[in-house]
Amino acid sequence: MRPDKRRERIVAMVLERERVSVDALADALDASRETIRRDLAELDGQGRLRKLHGGATLPGLSLYEPDREGPFQARLAENAAAKRAVARAAIGLFRPGDTLFVDTGTTTLLFAEELSRARGLTVITNSAAIAALASRGEDAQAFLLGGEYRDGGAECLGAMAIDQIRRFHAVHAVLTVGAVHEAGVLDYDAREAEIARAMVAQARAVTVLADASKFDRNAPFVVAPLEAVGRIVTDAVPAGPIADALVAAGVEVVDAGGPARDVAP
Known part of the structure; x- marks a missing residue:
């Protein structure tokens, strides 16, 4: 799969699920974990998602600290x-x-x-x-x-x-x-x-x-x-x-x- 197509698929999966792990992305896209991490870094730099340890989330949701519980x-x-x-x-x-x-x-x-x-x-x-x-x-x-x-x-x-x-x-x-x-x-x-x-x-x-x-x-x-x-x-x-x-x-x-x-x- 071409890198641009793979990255669009990554963005689509994050939008659908709100938070996705590197492992899930790699399995779904038949890519290595290292390739997915590079894609996430690139997409994070573009502001299209927020790269987290082990995965990614929506850029706006990251301001609400996804790992922290609260109302x-x-x-x-x-x-x-x-x-x-x-x-x-x-x-x-x-x-x-x-x-x-x-x-x-x-x-x-x-x-x-x-x-x-x-x-x-x-x-x-x-x-x-x-x-x-x-x-x-x-x-x-x-x-x-x-x-x-x-x-x-x-x-x-x-x-x-x-x-x-x-x-x-x-x-x-x-x-x-x-x-x-x-x-x-x-x-x-x-x-x-x-x-x-x-x-x-x-x-x-x-x-x-x-x-x-x-x-x-x-x-x-x-x-x-x-x-x-x-x-x-x-x-x-x-x-x-x-x-x-x-x-x-x-x-x-x-x-x-x-x-x-x-x-x-």
């Missing part, structure tokens, strides 16, 4: 395939020249992986990892909001970050939330909800990225009423009262498809 790291593993499907569907909604606020979250981190392959987008974010990924896009600009730094999510929060958000105006706010409820889109963290609300106030349109597990949950902090949301990208179209509420509020539901799900008899 954000645990959420990265929850519904990962569904979140990735949502992220891949969402990137097609934006065009060169668009300016996007993007808040911190596990789904928006995966969305940032797609931003790294997009063209002509300007991204304003409070996430160090999302800024790093978004800046790799062709003809891209990325602005990282400052403020009080929270290590767990590699994010900036608080009054300083909110003040900086007010200095921008974006076409879109792209948000991840803790819950989608008839009461609105909600979050479990008061300070993250403040950031998201500030982004909504400074954007022309709001896109929410939410896998199906977020529907009909409840959370204590309101980010925005449903009427303020233009569209929700999800891996499974909701049904029942929440679906009726979305229709009544004029929210477009974008079906990302997503992984196969078990259906109860």
Whole structure:
């Protein structure tokens, strides 16, 4: 296999699995371990993945220390395939020249992986990892909001970050939330909800990225009423009262498809 083809296969495997060992890559690609290590070093230098001892991971995930347990790291593993499907569907909604606020979250981190392959987008974010990924896009600009730094999510929060958000105006706010409820889109963290609300106030349109597990949950902090949301990208179209509420509020539901799900008899 030609080196360029092999490296594209390596990137594809890392994107699919999020973390892959040298042994697994060597076996799958019928290459020596030393060849794979050289490929990983080359791809790491290009910013396309992060080389680790014994393997590789996504470049954004490396900022969250994959070997360290924590709440954000645990959420990265929850519904990962569904979140990735949502992220891949969402990137097609934006065009060169668009300016996007993007808040911190596990789904928006995966969305940032797609931003790294997009063209002509300007991204304003409070996430160090999302800024790093978004800046790799062709003809891209990325602005990282400052403020009080929270290590767990590699994010900036608080009054300083909110003040900086007010200095921008974006076409879109792209948000991840803790819950989608008839009461609105909600979050479990008061300070993250403040950031998201500030982004909504400074954007022309709001896109929410939410896998199906977020529907009909409840959370204590309101980010925005449903009427303020233009569209929700999800891996499974909701049904029942929440679906009726979305229709009544004029929210477009974008079906990302997503992984196969078990259906109860």
